[in-house]
Amino acid sequence: MIGLFGFLFTMWILILIGGGIVVTILGPISTTGYGDLNWIISSTIKAVIAISLVVLWIFILLEIKNWIFKKKIKS
Secondary structure (H helix, E strand, O other): OHHHHHHHHHHHHHHHHHHHHHHHHHHEEEEEEEHHHHHHHHHHHHHHHHHHHHHHHHHHHHHHHHHHHHHHHHH
16 A cells, blocks of 8 residues: 555655756746747757656656566565
8 A cells, every 4th residue: 555655745746846847947948149030949858858858757757667566566
């Protein structure tokens, strides 16, 4: 049972950390010097970083889930 709660706790911590990263680091990113393309380039950079974070968070949660199930199967 602790494994499930540990997984849920980790999931919520990653959500909070991800939200903090997006708001504090990705929010202020801007580009200059490209004229009308500034907002497109800034949005693309932010989207690529955000999608990378989502993939990283999913990978971390999958590893934790696998660790929990391996631990449950052994016991």
